[in-house]
Amino acid sequence: MKHAVLAAALAAALPSLQASPAHAQDAPTIARATELDGIVVTGSKRDTPYLRSDISVTVLDRDALQQANVTEFRDLDKLAPNVKFNVMGQLSDMFISIRGIESNPFLVNRASVYIDGIPFRELSNAVLNHVESVEILRGPQGTLYGANSESGLVLVRTRAPSATTEGEVNLRATHFGNGHGTSVDGFLGGALGSSNRLFGSLAFMASDEDSHLKNLTPFDGIPGKVKETYLQGKLRWEPTDTLSINAIAYHLGTRAPGMFEYEYLPLDVGLYNQRYADLYNGGRHAGDFTYINDAPKRTSKTENVAGASAQWQLARGTVDAAVSYREQRDTSGGYDFDMTNTPALAGRIHDAQRNWNGELRFSSLDDQPLTWIGGVSTYRVNKDSVLGTRVGPPPRGLESYVLAPLQGSDGQDYSVFGTLSYTPPALPKLTASLGLRYEQARRSTRQSAGELDLGPGGLVFYRDAELSHTFTATLPRVSLRYDASDTLSFYAASAKGYIPGGFNLAAAQNDVVNDKVLRYESEMMWSHEAGFKMNVLGGRGHIGGAVFQIASNNWQEIQLATDANGRPISSDYVGSDASIRSRGVELEGVLQPLRGLTLTANAGYVDAQYRKLLVGDNQSLAGNKVKLTPQYTAYLAARYQHRSGVFARVESAFNGRMALDERNRAFQPAVAIIGVQLGYETGPWTTRVYVDNLTNKRRINGLIFDNLAFGRDGNVYGPVDRPRIIGAEVGYRF
Template identity: 50%
Template sequence: MLKHVLQGACSASLLLCYGPLAWADDSTSENTTTDEVERIVVTATKRNTELQDSDASVTVLGITAIDQARLRDFSRIDDLVPNVQFAEFGQRGSIFITVRGVESNPFIVNRAAVYIDGIPFRELSNSVLNQIESVEVLRGPQATLYGANTESGLILVTTKPPTETTEGNIRITGTHFPSGNSIETDGALSGSLLPGTLTGSIAFTLAREDAYLKNKATSTGETGEFTEHYLQGRLRWTPNDRLTVNALAYWLDLDAPGIFGQQYVPLNLSLYNKLYADRFNDGRLADNWTYFEDAPKYFTEQQFVAGLSATYQAAYGAWDLATSHRQVEKDHKGLDFDLTATPAVAGREANDETFNNVEARFSSLLSDSFDYMVGASYYQATNDNIKATFIGPGDLNAYIAAPVQRKKSEDFGLFGSANFYASTKLRITAGLRYDQAKRSTVQQAGTLDLGFGSVVVYPEAQLAKTYDILLPRLAFHYKLTDNLAVHASAARGYIPGGFNLVAMQQGVADDDIISYDSETLWSRELGFKWRSADRKMRLSGAVFYINSDNWQEIQIATDKQGRPVSSDFIGSDASIRSKGLELEGHWQVSSAFSLDAHIGYVDAKYRDLQVDETLNVRHQPIQFVPEYDGGLALRYQWFNGIYVRTEVGFTGETSLRARGDIRQAATTKLGLQLGYVGNKFALRLFGENLTNERKASGLAIENLAFGNDGLFYAPLDAPRVIGLELETWF
């Protein structure tokens, strides 16, 4: 670990540059005052709280930090925050978030949730982060206020509100990487519609991007390309000084011919080429950013989101109401079971998902002795899932579908939180949530052919179950001085249970196997926040201990050769333990030069996990959790608007699956920017992953058709990217 830290520090120090990563707000502009440096507000607690007064471990990225770090998609957030990692299935595949060693399994659900303008995203796609005002990353359970699926943490994204004055921007970005290029145009227009009462804004993105991984054996002639269209509209109505109403809607369309959304490639290229180049790939050799698969591929995604929120400030407190609707359609064609150019078995998965959310809450007026908040929420989700395959050669229309599987979720919660001010220095916060989760599933009778004599039988099924839980949180915040505060907290989080339809497919009748229990988790932490008297330096850190005694984990039943004989199976009889520490800071050295850094260390192990009849992986590292992670960024801007910024990120060795038999080695990544910021336009030349690291970014699997061939296959992170960005505003 020390070796990589020193490498990163030395590399970054070669250049004078800065870009706030761990602590970020509008403090980074050249003309920023001391008051502006101090104004960092946490909103995820559902009460606006100064960062120094927060009793949670939270990183706030403001609008300046987002721009200077070029935060354009969710997969970049983990470069900016300690003890947070993203596992991404392909260039635009699903994202699963790991926080403090609590990993999110890609086949279950995220254990950390994302909220965009109050709209929940429990299963996140790497869609556009367009016109973002701030990003808040909370580490530790947030279930008391947000309910299920926030047991490891929460990411809260706020987009820019409409403005009274007419203003806008246009940005064009072009990039080049080893396998192709991309071009993206995005922009926004904001202004008053009814002076003094109604404002509105519209934002858009148009993008075309080649695939990072090129398919050299495509059966459709498409080697891989993404085309994205995004349109967002916002309205803000303020009829008086008490009532504010916000409305948001966006539409996203992603079209990707020649691409399967969850693309796996061999990690050991020399062994792969030795086994399959002559035998199946016509003598062609795969390299770092190419692969050979014949399965006809096509990935499409459409999203429509609408949300409405209102705040009424009464004389005795504030009433808040928020409601949202989200519709998502995804179709992944082209899972190549044999992962070569031979036509063996091809797979497809399609999902049609609907999400609805309503929350109402009341917050009392702030007080020096006691204040509180109470609320209720309702969350409903429906997912229609279709799996399909075909054997041998075929085209995009050859997939034969199994019956639709429908899953439905309904969550109802009552929550409350209160602050007790024992003295001017000590605040005690207590919170409690009652959550009721209903889970149901319907399966129609049918079959799914996995090839090589393996056929999954789908019996008709209709199952339902209700889960109830109490989710407490207790926190202490003590202000030692005006510039130094400590906090301690204990909180519980959970994920509701569910059903194993695969058990029914295999003829199991035991209810304890057909259904699995809710997962619960306890987290304790002790942390501090410090700032210098001149407000030019900030430092925060925490130590934590986490355990779960009914951990949900997924397994895939295989034959003796390692080939799958069924779909996934989830159990909740495992347990984990995670402990570690994190530190992050910001130093405004001068008005021109700043430095940001963060580092996290995690010791996360399985306490009990039986992966097959003979192997228990207790004491093995939890999958997707690196031993350490960190980042260092510096930026220097001259008085004429020219700036240079460099960043280094380092990640420790990471297990790529629960068995612990395949690991990603420690990596160090470098980034560099050179640019100019003027009154009306900005120009930026940038490079990301300049070391061109070939890094696995998700779950490693064995060959789905040939079984144990000595290889592991995984999705990859982005290669070296060089780009040019031009932006103008008015």
């Protein structure tokens, strides 16, 4: 259980992870007209021209990301239709909703992120430091990537070393309503030695930023601040013309005094102030981006990653191998259950996770009518979690939290997968593909006896427990692509995705022995889509679109046991006796109608509803909108660069009305977020000033809760996205 009593947090599922290829490739830009028709998609684990791919995919290269001022993962969603990245705060993990398939912020991501072939299921909103390319794939990718890719996939490749010595340094400063921020990042790479066979690179980043949300009554007067450091090293060795070996290692550290990982503000600030300003907050009034808490707060995160891959070119195909190790530690104290300046109840979390991942696959030559990929993969994870609470005034600061017993979970996954594609010589414009993956996932969980004090909610008792089960799944994918011409193709695909089941330790705490309560089953989902891709304006643009329909079985949904006033009385639990249906349409494109002018646009519409979901005393939520899924997304950006080097960009990202919980008690209204840039490029120098969220819109960007200490107070509370940010940066490249 992750945050069961800390804002209804819960057991994170432990999905299977497989490595994607980590070798470097030269990604073409989508910002230069002469190369628009040369975009390569690597998500199918075989380099495929954009026009010949049977996947709904957005491909972004380094230039496209820099021009859109994408510096954090949360900024990526504006560039892809029907994609929404939800974050519960400046420090929180990120949860991805694609095509109406939401990722519950306290359960599991139904979309995965791979960085240089290393899988991330719980991804912090770290800086995108020197990224070479990003691919956002919509629709199930389980055939090649296994569990927890049922809604889609995000593939990130960071900048790789080459034979040419190159580097850059960037300085950035930001200002917003509650403070300032500064950062510096850089890259240096090139050949090592005179053999021209060994290459290396170093990338770094350091930042210091005030909290976007200001606490008006911080414990001991400690203001919120985020300090981040990142260091990455890469090696590439080519001992022969047919063999290449890559290695990567990095360290990411985050220190945030005065901040908890998740912060929740009232949706109705006026109602909150009317109820609590004089009663508990000493006459102080909260605002759109300010809040009032008294809990001792501090967050510390550390992440260490190491991976290696090899590619061997044979006469009949290519062998790829990849292994990786990732460890992450996250300690955060200061969740204020009462959300006021009174010392009623506060919480603390600690998670430690270790992941091992490996894959071996063979890809046939791609110049034959019949091509195929086959491979095996394995994944292991160990996770430990400890919750803690503080009831009443703290005699000491962060040391005043009383810890609950240790809870742990383990996962072991083994997979066999393959894909066949056939283009009949008699029908050279038609290609049929069939993919299949068999996966075995063993899940186990353990708990030690003890208790956790919830103050007004009473005591939660922990009992000794040790549970395990093996889940299996067979995941097919079929597709058909028709190349109507050299500039137009159509495709249709059907695919199955899944998430392994798991266990409810909350049931063990209450002596419930029914297997259907203790263990929830694997989630299964079928997705059907049809789409097209087209190059236009003689190679100076491309357009793609799709329609889709998705249906789930055994949909995994979290429940929280509360009293009549909405206060938690035990740990949360997960049920899988639910289902959803989602359908919609999406369109995206990039055009260069004039020299120096680039237009980027996308639009998506989704109708996602619960078909079956029972809560409470047999109350049905069938027909409700799926939470954290905007009804539509859209984006329009225009960038013009004069031959003198002066450039300007204006953009607007649109998000439709979005339900903030499964009961549909509150919605984030439709909103448009405007950004502007003005800059100058000359030789190796680049300077830019910009404004994000120009109109300073307040948006709720995650799941809402009641007041967990006082119960239902007429308000609900949710995480607030970033305010208006004004920034300036200067970069030097060599």
